[in-house]
Amino acid sequence: MPEMPTPSQTVGPFFHIGLPDISPELVSPDDPDAIRIVGTVFDGEGEPVVDAMIELWQANRAGRYAHPEDTREELPLEDGFDGFGRSGTDSEGGFEFTTVKPGVVPGPGGVPQAPHIDVSIFARGVLKRIATRIYFPDEADANAADPVLTSIEDPEERATLVAVEDDGALRFDIRLQGDRQTAFLAV
Amino acid sequence: MAEQVTGAGEVVGYRHDDEQVDPPLLSPGYVATETRAPKRPLIPIAHTLSEVTGPVYGHDRIGELDHDLTRQHAGEPLGERIILHGRVLDGDGRPVRDTLIELWQANSAGRYAHQVDDHPAPMDPNFTGAGRAVTDSEGRYRFVTIKPGAYPWRNHENAWRAAHIHISLFGTAFATRLVTQMYFPGDPLFYQDPIFNAVRGERDRERMISRFDLDETVPEWALAYNFDIVLRGREATPPDIH
Numbered sequence: 001m002p003e004m005p006t007p008s009q010t011v012g013p014f015f016h017i018g019l020p021d022i023s024p025e026l027v028s029p030d031d032p033d034a035i036r037i038v039g040t041v042f043d044g045e046g047e048p049v050v051d052a053m054i055e056l057w058q059a060n061r062a063g064r065y066a067h068p069e070d071t072r073e074e075l076p077l078e079d080g081f082d083g084f085g086r087s088g089t090d091s092e093g094g095f096e097f098t099t100v101k102p103g104v105v106p107g108p109g110g111v112p113q114a115p116h117i118d119v120s121i122f123a124r125g126v127l128k129r130i131a132t133r134i135y136f137p138d139e140a141d142a143n144a145a146d147p148v149l150t151s152i153e154d155p156e157e158r159a160t161l162v163a164v165e166d167d168g169a170l171r172f173d174i175r176l177q178g179d180r181q182t183a184f185l186a187v
Numbered sequence: 188m189a190e191q192v193t194g195a196g197e198v199v200g201y202r203h204d205d206e207q208v209d210p211p212l213l214s215p216g217y218v219a220t221e222t223r224a225p226k227r228p229l230i231p232i233a234h235t236l237s238e239v240t241g242p243v244y245g246h247d248r249i250g251e252l253d254h255d256l257t258r259q260h261a262g263e264p265l266g267e268r269i270i271l272h273g274r275v276l277d278g279d280g281r282p283v284r285d286t287l288i289e290l291w292q293a294n295s296a297g298r299y300a301h302q303v304d305d306h307p308a309p310m311d312p313n314f315t316g317a318g319r320a321v322t323d324s325e326g327r328y329r330f331v332t333i334k335p336g337a338y339p340w341r342n343h344e345n346a347w348r349a350a351h352i353h354i355s356l357f358g359t360a361f362a363t364r365l366v367t368q369m370y371f372p373g374d375p376l377f378y379q380d381p382i383f384n385a386v387r388g389e390r391d392r393e394r395m396i397s398r399f400d401l402d403e404t405v406p407e408w409a410l411a412y413n414f415d416i417v418l419r420g421r422e423a424t425p426p427d428i429h
Contacts, residue, residue, distance in 0.1 A: 002279060002280075003276055003277075003279065003280045003417045003420065004208060004390075004391070004417065005278060005365075005417045005418060005419050005420075006365065006367050006395065006416045006417050006418070007208050007209050007367060007386040007391050007392070007394065007395055008209045008210065008365060008366060008367055009353075009366065009367045009368040009382060009385075009386075009395070010217075010366075010368075010382060011355075013301075013303055013304075014291065014299040014301040014303065014304060014353075015355075016301065017291040017301055017315065017316050018289050018292075018316070018353060019289055019355060043223050044221075044222040044223065044226075047222075051303075057237070057240075057361045059237070065236060065237075067240035067241060067243055067360075068243075069239055069240050070236055082242060082243065083242065084241075084244075105235065105236050105237055106235070106236060107233075107235045108233045108235060113235060118238065118361050120364055122366060123223060124223075125217070125218075125219025126212065126220070127209070127210040127211070127212055127217070127382070128210065128212065129364050129366065130212070131361075133237075147232075147233070151230065176224070176225055177222065177223070177224070177225060177226050178226075181225055181226065181227050182225075184225050184229050184230065185229060185230050185232050186204070186229035186230060186231045186232065187203075187232065187234070187238055187362055
């Protein structure tokens, strides 16, 4: 007998009290494979959202998730890498994570997915988690075959999911509304 | 529908939000949604290994007193001491074990220990308002805290939030991530609270209201409220991962 789920509510403006920035550094900045992912969250008026919280969930560099349902034991787990990061936005709407590019993970029908990071966005004025994905600009071929990216017909909308090179970092700005709204996923 | 995934067996997806239970992102009574709710339709995706996995945070991350918000400072906080307890269940009524619950709340006067909160109510030096717990093998959790006060906000003329406690859960997967608010029975502010009422179904709203629980009160010491939290269920019977 299915149970009806508890409804979602906004995190409100005071979530920092209870949701500390667990780990904006998923790996040490000294890791030879470390990458920085930076971005700004904007609202529909183009104003930075200073009270948002961003969470990342990703596979490790071998493409393995640190979770019991990823049973591909031929791929290594990494000590100290749990694949989860969380950061509030700062007074300019900005966030920054240090992580590694995840490996390839299988998708529907065994079709490989392009390397990607699952993203959750929470904020005052946001009544339920908004989900999206970060893809990588140096994976043009894999991105062109990715089941999620190819399901988005509008090329400009599709491009909102691919981070851009920015002075040694990868930039992934999140626009909640507007002509250049980020593509959000019904997870 | 289950999808075949090379080398990872079958992935059994979670039930998608059918937009019946959760509030719509654009809820005009809640003014801040007007500039923050995405306007383009969300893009439906089939769940893959990326969505049926999620962060695993177990008992090793929790301190001994993290569940007791009345013992985090030198003195005791002011207010009505309460025990908040319940179970975390999946959409098939089974316990969600060993899963992290984070909560935060205002003090008994309705003020948050946060620099952005300028409500002219007293701070309580003995109350931060943050707690963490991990469910046991039957999905149970228990916090000790004080009942939060109602507080004003500027959403509309003379707007007050119904008393609530924010609760955050991961569940078993990226797909089951939930942040909600728990309310108290009989609150006279429900009818004018657009965040509470953004959940459209009356029975759905009732699932955000805790139940006064005389059996769990501690005589001469604390009242108790029971609140079970149900996360999204799966499309089909999942592999037993425990």
